[in-house]
Structures are given as structure tokens and as C-alpha cells.
Amino acid sequence: MGSEIRRSMPVLPISIVMQLTDLTARQIRYYEEHNLIQPHRTEGNRRMFSLNDIDVLLEIKEMLERGTNMAGIKKVFERKKQLASEQQEISDRDLRRIMREEMRQARNMQKTSIRQGNFSRFNQ
């Protein structure tokens, strides 16, 4: 929904991200360097982060604290992205199926209307 938009809106400067995650700027930039996050950039080249970025950073932090190294973390996130895109594919298929179904119904409705009488004023 719209909450997904909100969560992915780049609105947080790095200073706030540091506070919220308890990471240093160096760490945050390092993780970006390894493509674990892709913060937005302002016209003036400043990083702006989203709430989703915060989540990812907190996950990274936990994994590092558990002893996982960058390579391992990268693998985990690649796998996650893969799963997410597969899920997205399925959603796309579902969406297309639903749309086909709706169009079929709409056609039937139209036929019915024509049979039942003149409803043409509702066709715009």
C-alpha cells in the first residue's frame, strides 16, 4: 500500500541514521560501498536514507555482531532479493490473471446490457 511508499521515501540524513542504528558514518558508507544499501542522493550529493534502509542496516549490524562477515551478509541479501523478485513475479502473474478475469466479466456485462436494453449512456 501507501505505507510501502512512505517506508521507501529517502528523508533521513546520515546523522539521524547514525543515531537510529548506532552505527558510525564510516560503517554506513562502507556497507553502501558493498551495495547492501543504495541511499538516494540530493542534488548536492548528500545521502538520504529511507526507513527501509534503516531496517537493512539494523539487520547488517545484527549479523556482524553474530560473527557473520561481509561476504556472508551479501549472500543472505542476494538470496532475499531473489526470493522477493520471485514473489513479485508471482504477484504479476496473479495481477494479470485478475485483470483478464475482470475484463471477461466486463465484456459479459456489456453483452448483457445490450441484450437487456439501451444502456449506452453509461459507456461514456
Place this chain on the structure above:
Amino acid sequence: MGSEIRRSMPVLPISIVMQLTDLTARQIRYYEEHNLIQPHRTEGNRRMFSLNDIDVLLEIKEMLERGTNMAGIKKVFERKKQLASEQQEISDRDLRRIMREEMRQARNMQKTSIRQGNFSRFNQ
């Protein structure tokens, strides 16, 4: 709940607030000057805004567009604060009533327990 904390967390720099509200920095500072918002300040004196601040700014914007002037807007917000604090007072009274009630019950429980036997191991 916790969402109230989140909404009142000062995490947005003025540049982002400008985008989200479509107001100029001058306008935002002017409304602060009139005490309609009280953004947090960083150690370095930079304003940081919360989502609640955004809401207030959008309300101000709407009222100004409707032709209300600062004086009128101030009155509206003062009235709002008054109502909110009255509401808070009521909540406080409720809270105290509830706590009294719970303590009364607790005392009864204790008496009952003593009468029924030795439950002292549950008292800490």
C-alpha cells in the same frame, strides 16, 4: 502507543520538510517564529522536524490558502492545545481511578490469601 513516539521523533531536515509540504524555508521559519511549531535543534543548531510537525505545517498551509491569517491560525491551534490538555486531564483522572481500583482489589486479594492460607511466597 509507540507510533506516537515515532511520529514525534525529530528526524527530518528542513530541506525534506520543504519537499513534503511544498513550503519555503522562509515560511517554515516564520511559522516557528510564531510558535506554531517547535522543531528540535541539533547540537549544531540545525532544525529537525517530526512527522507531527509536517501535519501541523500542512494544516497551516491549508488555512492560509483558505484566507485565514496568522492571528486566526494561532487561535485555532491554541484552542486545539487546550482541548488536548483537557482530554489529557481526563485521562489522568481515569488513570488514577483505575489505579485506585486495582490497588483496592490487590488489598482484597491479599486479605483473602491470608485467610485462605500461606501464599507469602508470591509476595516477591
Place this chain on the structure above:
DNA sequence: AATCCATGTGAGGTTTCCTTACATGGTCGT
């Protein structure tokens, strides 16, 4: 002992934000 990895640190430069002060175009009462 040499290497690597994650992070610290410092320099030098740019962007963003701050305050202060003055300018400006409507609106309003007289």
C-alpha cells in the same frame, strides 16, 4: 610474519543551514 577485513581518523573541499536585515507586493482602514 604477512595478509586481509572492518573500522578509525584526518585533511581539504562543498553543500546545507543558520541568523540578520532589508525589500516587496497585497490588503486594509482612514
Place this chain on the structure above:
DNA sequence: ACGACCATGTAAGGAAACCTCACATGGATT
């Protein structure tokens, strides 16, 4: 019509926050 006020624009000068790049460091691994 005129001066006053209100909400906002704009510019200057300075400070804070952020940028990249480069080198340093301590712990783990080989």
C-alpha cells in the same frame, strides 16, 4: 489614494554537516 501591516522573498556572511580520498590500526586467518 496613502500609509501601515502582513506574509514572504532575497542576499550576505558564517558555521555545521557532509562528501571523497587516503592512510592507519587492531584482530583474525593463513
